[in-house]
Amino acid sequence: MISLAVKKHLRQAASLALTLVMATALFCQAATPAYADQKQQELEDKKNQLQEELNEIHNQQSANQENLENAQDQKQQLEAQNAELKQQVATISNQLDDIKTQIGETEDAITAKQAEVDQKQAEFDARWDGFKERMSSMQMLHYSGGIDILSNATNLFQLLNFTQALADISEKDEEVCQELDDEKAALNQEKQELEDQKAQLESQEATLADSQNQLNSTIDKLVANIQQQDATISEAEARAEALAAAESEKQAEFNKAADEYDSYLRSLINSSSSSGTNATLSCSLDFICPLDSYKYISCEYGSGGHKGRDYAAPGGTPIHAVASGQVITVESHYSYGYYVMIYHGTADDGNNYTTLYAHMNSWPPVSVGQAVSKGDVIGYVGSTGNSTGNHLHIELRQNGARINPALYIPS
Numbered sequence: 034m035i036s037l038a039v040k041k042h043l044r045q046a047a048s049l050a051l052t053l054v055m056a057t058a059l060f061c062q063a064a065t066p067a068y069a070d071q072k073q074q075e076l077e078d079k080k081n082q083l084q085e086e087l088n089e090i091h092n093q094q095s096a097n098q099e100n101l102e103n104a105q106d107q108k109q110q111l112e113a114q115n116a117e118l119k120q121q122v123a124t125i126s127n128q129l130d131d132i133k134t135q136i137g138e139t140e141d142a143i144t145a146k147q148a149e150v151d152q153k154q155a156e157f158d159a160r161w162d163g164f165k166e167r168m169s170s171m172q173m174l175h176y177s178g179g180i181d182i183l184s185n186a187t188n189l190f191q192l193l194n195f196t197q198a199l200a201d202i203s204e205k206d207e208e209v210c211q212e213l214d215d216e217k218a219a220l221n222q223e224k225q226e227l228e229d230q231k232a233q234l235e236s237q238e239a240t241l242a243d244s245q246n247q248l249n250s251t252i253d254k255l256v257a258n259i260q261q262q263d264a265t266i267s268e269a270e271a272r273a274e275a276l277a278a279a280e281s282e283k284q285a286e287f288n289k290a291a292d293e294y295d296s297y298l299r300s301l302i303n304s305s306s307s308s309g310t311n312a313t314l315s316c317s318l319d320f321i322c323p324l325d326s327y328k329y330i331s332c333e334y335g336s337g338g339h340k341g342r343d344y345a346a347p348g349g350t351p352i353h354a355v356a357s358g359q360v361i362t363v364e365s366h367y368s369y370g371y372y373v374m375i376y377h378g379t380a381d382d383g384n385n386y387t388t389l390y391a392h393m394n395s396w397p398p399v400s401v402g403q404a405v406s407k408g409d410v411i412g413y414v415g416s417t418g419n420s421t422g423n424h425l426h427i428e429l430r431q432n433g434a435r436i437n438p439a440l441y442i443p444s
């Protein structure tokens with residue numbers, strides 16, 4: 034049993050709240066939220082402060098994400114360059130192997146050629162020795178040893194013939210020696226050509242080795258740079274983790290503040306409607322579609338944890354209140370963008386209903402506390418907040434909990 038005094042007190046409080054809400058409804062048509070009282074202002078300030086802090090965390094997250102992606106891009110480019118250079122080094126390695134083989138072959142050819150030269154020299158020397166012997170025999174015949182040979186020769190004809198033969202032989206010797214000498218010179222020439230070829234190959238080898246060294250030193254620099262990017266990436270990843278933790282903490286704080294704010298406003302509205310003079314806040318549940326026309330439903334409730342319904346529609350399409358009620362939130366939110374919440378009151382099923390309209394194109398043309406009728410324009414389709422294109426995200430709340438809009442709101 035509630036005492037009369039308490040009843041009177043409650044009635045006074047309700048009447049005060051009603052006055053405040055009525056005042057809000059009548060006079061606060063400006064685009065900024067109106068403050069019903071000190072407590073509402075405090076709650077709203079707290080919520081806005083948390084919103085700002087949350088936005089700051091989101092800014093830091095964006096900047097960090099940008100750093101991370103830059104480092105990842107750079108690393109990818111460096112790795113591509115590195116792979117390209119390694120390919121070049123491998124190609125040069127193959128060329129070097131080829132050249133080394135060629136140098137080896139040329140060296141073998143030089144050795145073989147040298148053996149030929151030596152062989153030719155030996156032939157020449159042998160022939161030369163014979164020539165010298167025969168020349169000395171001839172000299173002996175001409176100048177001193179003539180008598181011996183003469184005494185052995187049977188006649189003059191034989192002696193003359195022998196002398197002629199010696200002369201012929203010496204002429205032949207000379208010819209052969211000349212030929213051998215020429216052949217030796219040709220072999221030496223060929224050997225020289227091989228040595229030139231080897232020198233050329235060695236110079237190519239040096240040039241390639243030089244390029245390879247340069248490439249390897251560039252690769253070393255790239256690897257150092259890649260390690261630097263890796264460090265930046267790990268740093269950014271650690272920071273992203275820390276920021277995500279800070280974000281979820283701040284988000285929880287914000288949600289709590291937003292709930293406190295919303296429930297306070299609802300309590301104001303409830304107390305005003307419970308006085309009986311604000312009978313409009315009983316919800317008949319015969320909601321209308323919030324848009325006169327739209328392109329298509331781009332996302333239904335429940336799809337991937339989606340807690341509302343999305344209507345894809347051109348930017349600027351007017352959004353209508355789906356039922357009569359009282360505006361309880363007009364906010365700019367990082368995720369909802371510009372959004373409005375309308376409290377529709379209690380239905381025959383005993384539950385109270387609230388609707389939320391998000392991603393409006395600009396600050397909504399309604400204010401907190403304002404009474405709206407079913408079909409009133411409360412904002413315009415946009416893509417503010419966490420949105421990738423013009424659409425209306427609508428949520429239906431039953432006793433504050435989000436339920437499927439399809440249950441009551443026609444598409």
Ligand SMILES: [Zn+2]
Pocket residue numbers: 332339341342343425426427
């Ligand atoms: Zn949505």
